[in-house]
Amino acid sequence: MQPLTEKTIRSSFVNASRQEAKKLTLPENFDSLDWDSLEYLGWRDPKMMQRGYLFHTDDSGRTRGILLRPTDGGRKPTNAAMCEMCRDVNIPCAVGMWTTKRAGQAGRDGDTLGTLICLNFECSRNVRIPPPKNPIYPDPMVVVAQRIELLDERVQSFLSRL
Template structure:
């Protein structure tokens, strides 16, 4: 992923008002992010923990960002779930049903789209965990590359749903 400026991120939101974008807090470590090992940028707002952000650059260089909302504490289920983006299985508190208001008039009318995503947006590192070499996975590096491609595809599909495509 190419390094993105704060201004580029703020201008790429498709489902947030100008005031919501103006209030967003970038990740604490924004200036030291390892952009080379990222397919997407996701973070929870440190001042508003139920708010999250997902930023994804497409292959053509266009950047799309969405504002997400996490469930209230009482709405979480007590079971292991699968992150829909990285497909990593986590314990019950590590994946949330993040909800995004749809882009455009549909979102202003109250329509939303949700998906299960790692609570702290650890998808980039999850897909890079190499499986042990065995008969099923003779080339762990190839498995990681496939996971990275899958993460990109599923993120793109989620963002298309938010945009009503």
Template sequence: MQKITVQQIRSSFINASRSEAARLNPPQDFDTLDWDRLDFLGWRDPKMPLRGYIVFAPDGGKPASIMLRAPEGGARKNRSVLCELCRSVDAPNDVYLWVARRAGQSGRNGNTVGTLICADFECSANARVEPPANEIHPDPAAVVLNQIAGLGARAAQFLSRVRE
């Protein structure tokens, strides 16, 4: 992902008002992010923990940001679920049903779309974990490249669902 500024993020929201975008708090480590290892930027608002943000910049294009809401009380502890974006089987983190207002008039009418995403948006890191070499996957580096491509495709699909 290309490096972007907080102002670019604020101006790229497709489902938030200008005042909501102006109130966002960037991630605490924003100035030290390793942009080369991010497929999208996602974080939970440190001052509003039920609010999350995802910024996509498909193929280095213009960024598109989405404001999300997490469920009150967090994830249910009686079952494990798979993140729809990274689909990491071995991820140690929780997965939440994050919900986003749809863009445009549909969102103003109260329509939303939701998907299961890692609670703290660790998807880019999860996709880069190399599996052990075995008969099925003799080249772990190729598996990682495939995981990264899948993450990008599924993130773009979620973005298009919010835009509908």
């Protein structure tokens, strides 16, 4: 994805108050992020672990960000669950249930949406792990390219459902 500035991040929320956007703490590695290997930027607030953020830029260049909360406080990772974004079947990391407010009035009225996402937003890393070669998929990098594409589409469609 295209690198985001702090200003874009704080002003692109679709479901956070101005106050919440102001209180956000950037990821610790923000200055050294490898944006080329990210389909979305996701992280847990280093100062408020009960908050996660996800930012995505769609094909038209519009960036949207959401504030998420782990439903179980993130303490009990659901290891058997599959992340709705990367859908990695050999998931190398913990997946948790996150809830996020709907955009606009629905969200202000308390309407939320829940989804399973890798607890530390490792989706982009997961989809880049090449699968073992097999007769159906002789080229693992073709599979990786497809997964990257699908991850991008799923994030975009999830944001549109808000």
